[in-house]
Amino acid sequence: MHTQTLAGKTAIVTGASSGIGYATALALAKAGAAVVVQARRQERLDELVRLIESQGGKALAVAGDASREEDIDNLLEQATSWTRGGSKYDIVVVNAGRGLAGGILHSDESQWQEVYDVNVLGAGRLLRRAGHYLVQRKGGDIVVVGSSVGRNISPFSGFYGSSKFAVGAMAEALRREVCTAGVRVSVIMPGIVVSEFQGVAGYNAENFGKTVEQFGKLLQPQDIAEGIQFLVSLPPHVNINEMMIRPTGQPYP
Incomplete structure (x- = not known):
C-alpha cells in the first residue's frame, strides 16, 4: 500500500515505456x-x-531519445514548464538504457557505439543538467539504474557491464560534487529482471534461459520500482548511495 510520501514532488523517469521505467513511474505516481x-x-x-x-x-509524456542532447534538453524544459507538476522537478530517475549480449570478444561490435551513447553519454548529459538544476534548488534526488554486472563484470555481458560500471562511476563523482548542496545521488543495481530488456540485448533461451532457470523466481520490474521509491522517500539527510537487488536464488553476477 503506497502512502503519499512524495506528494507535491515532480519526478522525471526516462526509459518509461516498459520494464523498470514503466513500473517506477507508476510507483512514484x-x-x-x-x-x-x-x-x-x-x-x-x-x-x-x-x-x-x-x-x-x-x-506528462515527453517522447524522445535519451541519447540525444536536444531530446534531453526538451525533456527538462517540459518538466519545468508543466504547471500540473509545479513548474519544477525534484526527482530524476536515469533509467533509459539498453543491453548487449556477449563480452569484448563476441558481442556485436556494430552496436557498441549505441550502447555507450545511451547508457553512458546520454545518462551523463542528464546527470550534468539535473545536477546543476537541483544544486540551484538546494535539494532533490537523482537515481541511476545501474546493474549488478556493472559491479561484478561478467564475460557473458562484459561490454554492457562496462557501460554500467562507467555510469556508476559518474554517479558517485556527481554525488561528491552535489552532496553539500543537499542533493542525493543513488545507484540501484538490479540483478536479473524479467522484461523486454533481454530480447533487445540479444539474449534467448539458448544463451540466457538455461543459465537463469536455476536461479528460481526472477525479479519483476515492480521489485526495482519499490526500491527506487524507498530511496527517494527517505528523510532528506539520509542518502543510500548504492543498492543492489538480486533474485534470492541468483549467486552471480
Whole structure:
C-alpha cells in the first residue's frame, strides 16, 4: 500500500515505456508524485499517462531519445514548464538504457557505439543538467539504474557491464560534487529482471534461459520500482548511495 510520501514532488523517469521505467513511474505516481515520462515510443507513454491519470495521479509524456542532447534538453524544459507538476522537478530517475549480449570478444561490435551513447553519454548529459538544476534548488534526488554486472563484470555481458560500471562511476563523482548542496545521488543495481530488456540485448533461451532457470523466481520490474521509491522517500539527510537487488536464488553476477 503506497502512502503519499512524495506528494507535491515532480519526478522525471526516462526509459518509461516498459520494464523498470514503466513500473517506477507508476510507483512514484501512486506515492503522490507528478511524473514526467520519457521514451521513444509515444503510444506506450500515452498509455502509461492514461493509466496513472485513471488512478488519480498526474503524468506528462515527453517522447524522445535519451541519447540525444536536444531530446534531453526538451525533456527538462517540459518538466519545468508543466504547471500540473509545479513548474519544477525534484526527482530524476536515469533509467533509459539498453543491453548487449556477449563480452569484448563476441558481442556485436556494430552496436557498441549505441550502447555507450545511451547508457553512458546520454545518462551523463542528464546527470550534468539535473545536477546543476537541483544544486540551484538546494535539494532533490537523482537515481541511476545501474546493474549488478556493472559491479561484478561478467564475460557473458562484459561490454554492457562496462557501460554500467562507467555510469556508476559518474554517479558517485556527481554525488561528491552535489552532496553539500543537499542533493542525493543513488545507484540501484538490479540483478536479473524479467522484461523486454533481454530480447533487445540479444539474449534467448539458448544463451540466457538455461543459465537463469536455476536461479528460481526472477525479479519483476515492480521489485526495482519499490526500491527506487524507498530511496527517494527517505528523510532528506539520509542518502543510500548504492543498492543492489538480486533474485534470492541468483549467486552471480
